Amino acid sequence: MSLDYNSLLLAVGFAGAGLAVTMFGTWLSARADGFLLTWAIGVAVLVAHVFAYSAYVGSPGLWLQLIAFVLLLCGLSLLVGAARQFRHGVLPWRLVGGLAAVSVALLIPPALLGLDGATYVVANLAAGVLLTATGHQYWLGRSDAPAPSMAIAGLYVLTALSYVTCAVVLAASGQWVVGEAPNNWSEALNAIVAIAGITGIGALSLALNQSRLARRHRQDAMTDPLTGLLNRRALFKQFADRPVDRFTAVMIFDLDRFKHVNDAFGHSVGDEVLRRFGEVLSECLRGTDICARLGGEEFAAVLPRTTTDRAHQVAERVRKSFAELVIETQGCSLQCTVSVGIAFATSQLPSFEEVLSDADRALYRAKNGGRNRVAAASLRLAG
Numbered sequence: 001m002s003l004d005y006n007s008l009l010l011a012v013g014f015a016g017a018g019l020a021v022t023m024f025g026t027w028l029s030a031r032a033d034g035f036l037l038t039w040a041i042g043v044a045v046l047v048a049h050v051f052a053y054s055a056y057v058g059s060p061g062l063w064l065q066l067i068a069f070v071l072l073l074c075g076l077s078l079l080v081g082a083a084r085q086f087r088h089g090v091l092p093w094r095l096v097g098g099l100a101a102v103s104v105a106l107l108i109p110p111a112l113l114g115l116d117g118a119t120y121v122v123a124n125l126a127a128g129v130l131l132t133a134t135g136h137q138y139w140l141g142r143s144d145a146p147a148p149s150m151a152i153a154g155l156y157v158l159t160a161l162s163y164v165t166c167a168v169v170l171a172a173s174g175q176w177v178v179g180e181a182p183n184n185w186s187e188a189l190n191a192i193v194a195i196a197g198i199t200g201i202g203a204l205s206l207a208l209n210q211s212r213l214a215r216r217h218r219q220d221a222m223t224d225p226l227t228g229l230l231n232r233r234a235l236f237k238q239f240a241d242r243p244v245d246r247f248t249a250v251m252i253f254d255l256d257r258f259k260h261v262n263d264a265f266g267h268s269v270g271d272e273v274l275r276r277f278g279e280v281l282s283e284c285l286r287g288t289d290i291c292a293r294l295g296g297e298e299f300a301a302v303l304p305r306t307t308t309d310r311a312h313q314v315a316e317r318v319r320k321s322f323a324e325l326v327i328e329t330q331g332c333s334l335q336c337t338v339s340v341g342i343a344f345a346t347s348q349l350p351s352f353e354e355v356l357s358d359a360d361r362a363l364y365r366a367k368n369g370g371r372n373r374v375a376a377a378s379l380r381l382a383g
């Protein structure tokens with residue numbers, strides 16, 4: 001039995017080592033995902049724990065037991081940190097340090113009293129709490145990819161339960177001084193659950209990270225990097241292949257004499273003006289309205305279920321807010337204006353391109369009329 005148990009421990013150790021190396025390799029090619037490194041280090045510490053524990057099984061002693069459990073609790077604290085880092089992007093060093101310090105401190109009194117059984121119970125209960133806390137992080141972050149997040153949370157909780165079971169079985173036997181590593185069914189179960197847990201969690205974590213990367217790439221392809229608004233491709237993807245719904249207003253905004261801003265103040269000031277216009281535009285729209293940067297200094301907005309009056313009001317508000325905005329940047333302050341063309345889809349069902357080119361013609365009139373103004377295309381009514 002002891003040989004079998006040690007073989008199980010070695011299997012946990014090698015599974016963990018393989019996974020730590022895989023995670024480390026993945027991190028090398030995606031350094032921005034720092035949680036992969038934290039996870040790899042956490043698992044590497046857990047692998048060290050497994051080998052220390054295996055040595056303790058072979059030659060029991062208080063020090064070896066303490067070293068093994070300190071490694072276990074430090075490794076699991078790092079996993080809590082890695083899970084939070086996965087959700088928030090930054091490693092909570094203080095949380096990791098605090099969890100490791102508190103859980104290790106709990107081991108000291110029974111270890112000093114020579115109660116190896118009690119030390120074992122406390123370590124396993126603390127491991128259960130840390131694993132549950134890690135699972136909880138994935139549960140909280142499940143909205144983006146529910147299936148793998150919930151599966152990971154479940155595997156962490158299952159592994160936590162196997163540690164708690166070990167603690168309960170030993171506590172129930174009342175053996176506060178054992179003199180060797182406990183050797184009962186719960187230990188073997190714990191090792192088996194750990195193998196399944198660590199490999200399952202590892203594979204699912206990589207899958208979760210991949211799906212997040214793919215989502216990020218899709219989002220990047222649809223976003224204008226300067227303003228954070230949708231780009232032209234995203235806008236056309238949303239509207240191009242179907243007729244525009246009735247009572248939808250489409251607006252085109254074109255910054256006035258923007259070339260002059262670049263020439264007079266430099267390209268980076270021009271970029272700041274574009275960013276600020278993007279903010280003004282977003283602030284003036286409802287949550288259901290859509291705005292995008294078409295390219296250069298041209299922007300568009302689509303207002304579904306609106307009236308011509310309201311569309312005019314919104315366009316006027318954008319125009320006025322932007323004209324009044326004093327942009328202070330790089331030691332200079334400047335003001336800029338915008339011209340707006342509006343078109344409506346009313347009873348007909350025109351294509352998006354048709355409404356957009358109506359808006360463009362109206363914009364042309366606004367420019368010719370002296371700029372810093374709103375012009376509307378005549379309504380497209382049912383023919």
Ligand code: GH3
Pocket residue numbers: 254255256257258259260262266267268269270271274295296297367371
């Ligand atoms: P109008 O009032 O007739 O619209 O005049 P305009 O100067 O705004 O129009 P024009 O089309 O002649 O110039 C647009 C300028 O926008 C030229 C280009 O250098 C600048 N531009 C385009 N994209 C960017 C950008 O991403 N950043 C900055 N800073 N400038 C840009």
Ligand code: MG
Pocket residue numbers: 254255296297298
């Ligand atoms: Mg232009």
Ligand code: MG
Pocket residue numbers: 254255256257258259297
């Ligand atoms: Mg312009």
